[in-house]
Amino acid sequence: MSFGNSSQESGSMMSEINVTPLVDVMLVLLVVFIITAPLLAPQSLKINLPKTDSVQQYDKPQKVSLVVDAQGNIEMDRMHVSDEGLADILRQRAVDPLFQLQIEADNAVPYGRVAGLMALAQKAGVSKLSFITLSK
Numbered sequence: 001m002s003f004g005n006s007s008q009e010s011g012s013m014m015s016e017i018n019v020t021p022l023v024d025v026m027l028v029l030l031v032v033f034i035i036t037a038p039l040l041a042p043q044s045l046k047i048n049l050p051k052t053d054s055v056q057q058y059d060k061p062q063k064v065s066l067v068v069d070a071q072g073n074i075e076m077d078r079m080h081v082s083d084e085g086l087a088d089i090l091r092q093r094a095v096d097p098l099f100q101l102q103i104e105a106d107n108a109v110p111y112g113r114v115a116g117l118m119a120l121a122q123k124a125g126v127s128k129l130s131f132i133t134l135s136k
Helices: 005-011 020-040 083-093 111-124
Strands: 062-068 074-076 079-081 099-105 129-131
Touching: 062 083, 062 111, 074 083, 079 083, 083 111, 099 111, 111 129
Parallel strands: 062 099, 099 129
Antiparallel strands: 062 074, 074 079
């Protein structure tokens, strides 16, 4: 019983995958994508938008600064306030739709303190909230 090369070659299975059909399918998909992609973008619709005069906004938001120092103490309008006092002030001012609260928190203030103030402001009805930071 000898195993020769001739018997292995005739009875062995092909171990390589023919990738030519896969490449053909991928090229067809690529061509279809290239043709249809510009049709999906809204800029390709070639619509003429109406021309209008520019409108200037006269209502400026009322920006109120809330300062949080490194110890977690808060000041609003340069006056030290407690959390309960802040909640009362925010409830009164949040009625104005132009009211915007700007939080200036020290870098050493824990995140939990700032998150608590954000929740307090949201509960008081403040809908516009921003953070003041310095650029690098």
